[in-house]
Amino acid sequence: MGTFTHGATEWDVACPRRPSRVAGLTMAGFRVRDLDPLRMVPHPAVTLLLEFGAGSTVLDCAAGRQERGSIVAGPGLGTGGAVRARGVNVECVQVRLSPVIARAVLGASPADLDGAAVPLGDLWGREASRLREQLGDVPSWQDRFALTEALLARRCAAGPPVDPEVAWAWHRIAVSRGLARVDGLAAEVGWSRKRLWSRFRSQLGLPPKSAVKLVRFDHAAHRLVAGEAAARVAADTGYADQSHLHRDVMAFTGATPVALAAEPFLAVDDLAWPGHGTPGRPHVPAGQRPVRGPESAQPPH
Incomplete structure (x- = not known):
């Protein structure tokens, strides 16, 4: 676990010891005692914020709307600088999903999010609350990453792929x-x-x-x-x-x-996300390279 210091605030930051077996999925763990209002900068991924523990995270969105607890956000959340995150005793696993696998994992299209943040429970129902309990029960960050990856891998395998x-x-x-x-x-x-x-x-x-x-x-x-x-x-x-x-x-x-x-x-x-700060990590699922028309060769690299 590393420590990131910003002003008077320290963040404990954990990373998985190995890359995810699910292409297009990356994770990190955060623990922040007192999270000052933090500008959410748009990112080209679907974001899952999986909260656990006794703390609380608040997302202040446009028009005075607030979201609390575990959320899912579409690509580009925070466009215009209108979204801030804050909280006390924040503990969470943050997941970044390539938009290519997000529909399968979420069970809904990222288009339904329209770039906004919604409670994860709105999409997953009781599974979201069970996941929060499970993340709080396991003893280490590596166990939390393994638990999260296993769940998301199952959902990804069962969900519909994109074209x-x-x-x-x-x-x-x-x-x-x-x-x-x-x-x-x-x-x-x-x-x-x-x-x-x-x-x-x-x-x-x-x-x-x-x-x-x-x-x-x-x-x-x-x-x-x-x-x-x-x-x-x-x-x-x-x-x-x-x-x-x-x-x-x-x-x-x-x-x-x-x-x-x-x-x-x-x-x-x-x-x-060492080595993953920029989006140059494309994800094209196996067997999903398209052809040019019904009988032609694949498009060039």
Whole structure:
């Protein structure tokens, strides 16, 4: 377990000892005695916040809405800087799910979340409360990770996969770090633009153009946190210029690039998800690479 310090607050951070056997699933454990209001920075994944113990987490959302306890959030939660997390004696396992496996794991499409946070119990019923009890009963973080992975693996195996063409389009966006040409995705998988846009949105929770912007922003944001100059980051990550990067960061977070670079939500990633701070870890399930039309070869890498 490591310790992340931000101001006067210390976070205990735990990581699994091995990568998950479920492709597209990553986890970290957090224990924070007094969590000051924390800006939720949009991320290109579906997030599960699995709470346990006697503490309490509060998510302050737009329009004065609040969510407490274990929640699930669609890709891009916090866009506009409107969501803050706070709490006392917080203990939780945070799971990041590739949008490609999220529908199977959740039992509902990420599109139903519409980028917002909802109580996990709304989707899983009593299974959500049982999981909280089980996480509190096991003696170590590694046991909690194993318990969580086993549950999510079962749900993933039983749930419906996304279309291979949709998985491949997400793969292209992810490996390019948001630099993929959106108009070329449909041609790559042999679908019409209208069909791909509709299936992508309904199965992953956001349209391809929004996915490209979110993945590109996430990569740029982590480079800003790493201390790189905004002008260099803009030039390397596909923005027209530094002003374009500034506008995108403001739109996603309500903060300037300078302020974003100090956000603990991002700064803790190197400790909690070593090597996974940016979305360059695509997930294409086995056997789900699409073909170009009914009889043709697979699209190129």
